[in-house]
Amino acid sequence: MSDPAETSRTEGTGARWAGTLRREAGAAGRAVRAAWSGPGRERDLVVQSLKATLAAVLAWFVASDWLSDPMALMAPWVALVLVRTTVYGSLRQAAQQWTAICAGTLLASAAQALTGDTLGALALCVPPLTLLAHWPRFGDQGVYAATTAVFTLASGAVSGPAVGHRVGQAALGAVIGVAVNALVLPPVHLRDVRENLAALAREAGGTLHAVAAGLADGDWDAATAADWSRAADRLERRHEGLRSARGWSRESLRLTTGPLRALHRVPLDVPPESEDARWGRVTGHVAALTRTLAVAADDDRTPAPPQAAALRIYARLLHLIGDASEAEGERFLPAGIGGHPADGSRAGTKRETERETGTEQETETERETGTEREMEELRARLQDSLRDHAGQGAAHTAVLATLLLQAENLWVEVLPGARRRSRAG
Template identity: 65%
Template sequence: MTSPARALRCEAHALFCAAHNAVHGPGRERDLVIQSLKAAAAALLAWVIARNWLGDPMAMMAPWVAVVLVQATVYSSLRQAAQQFAAICLGALLASGAQALTGDITAALALCLPVLMLLANWSRFGAQGVYAATTALFTLTAGPVTASAVTHRMGQAALGAVIGVAVNAFVLPPIHLRDVRENLAALAHETGDVLHAAAGHLREDEWDARTAVRWSRTASDLERRLDGLRSARRWSEESLRLTTGRLRAMHRVPLDVPPADEDERWGRITGHVMTLSRTLAVAADTDRTPSPPDLAALGSYARLLELIGEACHAEGSRIRGSSGDGPGQEGRATMDELHGELQARLREHASDSAPRTAVLGALLLQAENVWAEIAWPK
């Protein structure tokens, strides 16, 4: 169990690393700093315009809306601006109607809040539906509820929405292309790590329940990384919507993002590696029928996995834009030699033990599938 002091040190270290990354180079941390400063600037600008230029002594609605609408993409800012403005108008109108009907703040709240909270869950409002209820609270408790006051609040909401969307769209518009490259490179490196770890266990003849659990866990970790890549791809595609080439150039983000075909290819590769890991986990489970292959076959297979892992690491370096040495001609020759050796072992197992033949055949098939995708990408 982690002590509070240790947890505090870990959080402090993570905060220091994030600050260091934000200062020393482009990345997710710097993007977060930029978006945070943009939200603060949008709120301050909305306050100055509403309070000083428009002379509103209660200019709270405009900065409130503006700070919320500096979203992760320009498209999401615009979409949520429409949803939030509709929710705010609905909340202000129902609150004023309830006040006019009951003549009492408490009764008006009791009348309109249940309806507004039900409407907050309407899918058309997305995550902005709750602002209908909060606007009603603000309208009924901030002062006299008059037609001019309600119209004034709605005007402030519109002002804040315009400022928030404009700041997000024209001041370093968020372009999430870097995340795709980082997730894809990380997926390639982690796939290579999984293969190297499996090779090490095979060479050390580690076949027990704990090893089986580790192999199953590595398969789940790769699946989560693949989900992260798909999420990053969706964000990157959305971040390019409603942003012109000039606005993208202002952010100075390289637009040569790896194509979507790379996601599909690495999805197939990780699928084969996950199947391979689960096959190893089954073979390591003494309560199941299949038996692991003999030590000689495991040694050859471990070397095969190491070669494929090196190819995965080289692919990860290539995706990041740095040089990475793949297996090369010598590695390919070694691969062919190991493949022939394992095919011979498979024929020997076929005449000796059907369970061992099944396990070795399944492992060899998945290794061949991974190698084919890396060596000859389609």
């Protein structure tokens, strides 16, 4: 008779495996649909895999069928792994990998000549080659030195002509891999900058909306403030992703800018790096704001939350800043780059109509002016509340003053028009 506990554990394990398989299948299905539907990271990966296949097939044909080389394996191997995410990266890693392969081939052949035994040669050459793999100049290609040595000794081809064939095939594969990556739809990672900027702006707006909703309801405590602080931490991680995407963008334009402009394959009007700094400051202000609220909600700390009426006014101000932040996120993704209307298809139709009639810019300016006018009124009311709080002691006044300062910092950064008028004033 089977043990019920054991049966239950088995069924639980099976259910977990089934759930994992369903999630993985769902993720794979979503990736396929995304690659099919339009430009994006998934389609970029498909293109890169097809290019790698093309490079390997071409290298095999040239080495085996055209040159009739008995060691044709090296060329497609090297060509395959050198179809990288940027052309500059392919070129740099081609030099690193070819150097590593040369080192592994030569040292393995020398060790075999000294020891006359494959096992002894392996024990002699692999330790220094493994250490060499950690040399920063090799990047992540240093491991090919040791693997090439193992392959050389396992094949038994350690003569002078064999070494020459292997090194020559590695050079051929490197040339073909770099050429395919550079000439066939060269990868450019400008979309990632736009997507990360848009996501950062929208997530900042979402965090401000969450804080505004909690303050307006008055139902918030230390746990709620901790949730807001975690949301601010996620914003910082998103900003780190933006910095990484900007680095990929700069590298992907090296050696490819001219040809791509001639082909008009991708738009090169990527948002300037000043936008990265701007939204980095927004991230910092949101983090400071949530820290202030966390301190105010801590019963063991001296600062205390402001009065509920002042917090409701402040919540409305944060809500307007959050709206502006989300609108800025939409502007980073124009049509054709992956943008979508913020208010659904009808909003998109309205926006297209405005664009056709030439009234979009006027409507947007009027909307921003109305928002700024309401924000000015809310700030004036908060300043009056700050004076009222000053008569009630420093504990409430310090928190409200700090919150107001962070809101003004966010206002100036999120609304570019307000920032220009503030500087002009």
